[in-house]
Amino acid sequence: MQQGVYRVMIATLGFLSTLLLAPARQIVNLDIEGTTRKAIVILPNTSQPAPVVFAFHGHGGNMNFSERKFAVEELWPEAAVVYMQGIPTATPNDPEGKRNGWQVRSATDNQRDLKFFDKMLEWVKAKQNVDTKRVYALGHSNGAAFTYLLWSTHPGTFAAIAPIAGGFAVADKPSPIPVLHIAGKNDPIVKYENQVRTVERMRRFNECGTASKPWDVKGSEIWASPKGAPVIFYSHEGKHEVPENAMKLILKFFQEHPAKPWLCG
Numbered sequence: 001m002q003q004g005v006y007r008v009m010i011a012t013l014g015f016l017s018t019l020l021l022a023p024a025r026q027i028v029n030l031d032i033e034g035t036t037r038k039a040i041v042i043l044p045n046t047s048q049p050a051p052v053v054f055a056f057h058g059h060g061g062n063m064n065f066s067e068r069k070f071a072v073e074e075l076w077p078e079a080a081v082v083y084m085q086g087i088p089t090a091t092p093n094d095p096e097g098k099r100n101g102w103q104v105r106s107a108t109d110n111q112r113d114l115k116f117f118d119k120m121l122e123w124v125k126a127k128q129n130v131d132t133k134r135v136y137a138l139g140h141s142n143g144a145a146f147t148y149l150l151w152s153t154h155p156g157t158f159a160a161i162a163p164i165a166g167g168f169a170v171a172d173k174p175s176p177i178p179v180l181h182i183a184g185k186n187d188p189i190v191k192y193e194n195q196v197r198t199v200e201r202m203r204r205f206n207e208c209g210t211a212s213k214p215w216d217v218k219g220s221e222i223w224a225s226p227k228g229a230p231v232i233f234y235s236h237e238g239k240h241e242v243p244e245n246a247m248k249l250i251l252k253f254f255q256e257h258p259a260k261p262w263l264c265g
Contacts, residue, residue: 023042023043023044023045023073023077024042024043024045025040025041025042026040026041026042026043027039027040027041028040028041028120028123030116030119030120030123032112032115032116032119033110033112033115035087035112037084037085037087037116037120038063038084038085039063039082039083039084039085039120040063040064040066040067040082040083041080041081041082041083041123041124041127042073042080042081042082043080043124043127043128044077044078044079044080044128046078046129047129048129049129049130049131049134050078050079050080050128050129050130050131051076051078051079051080051131051134051135051136051159051254051258052079052080052081052082052121052124052128052130052131052134052135052136053072053076053079053080053081053082053136053137053138053251053254054082054084054117054120054121054135054136054137054138054150055070055072055081055082055083055084055137055138055139055143056084056086056102056137056138056139056140056142056143056144056146056147057069057083057085057086057100057139057140057142057143058101058139058140058141058142058143058144058165058166059086059089059091059093059094059099059100059101059102059141059142060094060099060100060101061086061100061140061143062085062086062100063083063084063085064083066083066143067083069140069242070083070138070242070247071247072247072251075247075248075251076251076254076255080124080128080130082120082124084116084117084120085100086100086101086102086113086142086143086146087100087101087112088100088101089101089102089103089109089142091142093189101142102139102142102143102145102146102149103146103149104142104145104146104149104168104169105149105169106149106152106153113146114149114150114153117150117154121135121157133159133258133259134159134254134258134259135157135158135159136158136159136160136161136162136254137150137151137158137161137162138161138162138163138164138250139163139164139166140164140165140166140242141164141165141166141189141190141240142166143164143166144163144164144165144166144167145163145166145167145168145169147161147162147163147166148161148163148166148167148168148198149168151174151177151179152168152174153174155174155175156175158177159177159178159254159257159258159259160177160178160179160180160253160254160257161177161178161179161180162179162180162181162182162250162253162254163179163181163182164181164182164183164242164246165182165183165184165187165189165190165195165240165241165242166190166195167190167194167195167197167198168198168201174205176205176206176207176225176227176228176229177206177229178206178225178228178229178230178231178232178253178257179202179206179229179231179232180232180234180249180250180253181195181198181199181202181231181232181233181234182234182236182242182243182246182249182250183195183196183199183233183234183235183236184235184236184237184238184239184240184241184243185235185236185237185238186237186238186239187238187239187240188239188240189239189240190240192235196233199231199233202231203223203231206223206225206227206229206230206231207225207226207227208223208224208225208230208231209223209224210223211223215232215234216249216252217234217245217249219234219235219236219237220232220233220234220235220249221233232253234249
């Protein structure tokens with residue numbers, strides 16, 4: 001009888017300890033110049049400096065979709081994860097701006113999404129012990145374009161980025177950064193050849209050589225950079241979707257770039 005009671009007590013303690021160590025998920029509302037902006041934030045239960053991953057949905061998506069699709073916290077529970085939500089944004093495919101999205105140029109929309117990101121990062125730093133050398137961003141489609149915009153407008157903020165099925169319109173020459181770009185060869189929305197050109201531009205920005213080597217999976221190649229900012233291009237046989245193996249590859253890539261060597265010295 002006593003052994004049975006002990007087993008129940010041990011199981012209960014184990015369950016309680018799991019709850020205590022579980023990441024804290026919350027919905028955050030921030031006022032950005034009179035507009036309420038939302039994000040799902042998942043903070044790890046640790047006092048150690050934590051990496052931060054920002055993940056951005058595509059046009060027409062939302063933060064709940066991002067959480068389900070990317071599930072960063074399941075693969076990297078030590079990281080703080082932020083799923084920000086866009087607001088109605090006009091695009092060539094949505095000229096009336098009825099669906100959620102992100103600005104893709106710094107001078108448009110009163111910089112509303114850039115201001116949202118700045119305040120969101122500030123909020124996370126106030127709530128969590130953040131490793132500022134390990135801040136990362138990923139995004140799909142319109143979210144990929146916003147990821148590139150953040151890199152362009154926030155030099156020195158990110159350790160690495162991982163855009164999926166997107167590109168960038170304009171960029172001055174900002175600081176080099178490790179990048180993993182994922183593209184579907186049959187993408188009908190963001191043409192594959194345009195994404196190839198985006199990767200070529202990133203190679204020039206990062207001063208990569210012309211020779212590449214195979215990377216982690218079939219269809220991926222890496223160009224080394226003397227700035228410590230390699231460019232990886234993963235071409236899959238699909239279309240505009242986020243491929244099933246994308247998140248494992250992206251988080252592996254992030255964890256292989258834990259600091260910002262190109263900012264040192």
